[in-house]
Amino acid sequence: MDFWEVLRARRSSRRFKDLPVEEEKISMILEAGNLAPSPVNRQPWLFIVIRNRQVKERIRDLAARTRQEWAEASGWNWLRKYDVEYLVEVPVMICVAGDPARGGADRFIPGQGESYAHACAAAVENMLLAAHALGLSGVWFTLFAKEELASILGLEPQYDPIALVCLGYSDDPTQQPGKRDYREKVRYLP
């Protein structure tokens, strides 16, 4: 599939067909994540593939609690009604977790040290693009209290769960939301 078509047509989906995702596609998406750049090529990511319904239910419950807490903290009332049931219906979730000890030299600098997480975010983007190239769709999900997600997934303390990448065959009728024109966000330095 053409690179620009993938980039332009990628979109988030929150409703999925009741179809499993083929093993080979999951492998290709993991490989895509692993191809992201990282500081000093230290590849600070770990991928956890989640398909077990009970685990998905626990994540859905966590998301529902987190939603209430964050709605309270932010004052964003629409968040209280944000539907998280798709976390159970989605066939696959891949947690991308980062290891801060595999970051760049920035990690020794007070107030910096996020380069491992930025590399993980690049891996997430590669995975979402790869999913689209494979006819899948997904969403970059982050509505979770990190410590509780780490506990559900049995992550060792050094790992920081950056995102849950939800993946399946889309059955989402909503439109791609579109973006502001990129030219509104560019400055050309004289």
Added chain:
Amino acid sequence: MDFWEVLRARRSSRRFKDLPVEEEKISMILEAGNLAPSPVNRQPWLFIVIRNRQVKERIRDLAARTRQEWAEASGWNWLRKYDVEYLVEVPVMICVAGDPARGGADRFIPGQGESYAHACAAAVENMLLAAHALGLSGVWFTLFAKEELASILGLEPQYDPIALVCLGYSDDPTQQPGKRDYREKVRYLP
């Protein structure tokens, strides 16, 4: 160009031919960055396009100072010899700066609030992939004290400079460093 070829062949370059980058290609790379996903589609990025030699020299000087500070703090002695002259030779740098106020609801939660930066990292990855698709190459540069870079670029206080994306026609003979096998970094949850 084929999506998978772009993903697999993308690589970092730190030596560039003495050739300008066409305006149209810069625009396409900016558009690619703007196509990244973001929390609540708030698109928290600002792109600053840098081609002025004097500005590049100031950034090179800042990188050289930062290199010494970070080498000291990290104990990574190899960093002292990391060559930053390519920051002057590279034809274009694009700073991707994030606006924390345009993040997700996580920004109201103590100890979280990095979703705006993760969206910016996804934009950086889109830009590096797009550059490769256009025959260019570059590097995701972060060896800078953030406050000083913000000052050189005249950024308002709300912006957080996430990365400098260096872009040009590669003249870098070093090999792609390669990755560990992705299967070493995957856990399948039972």
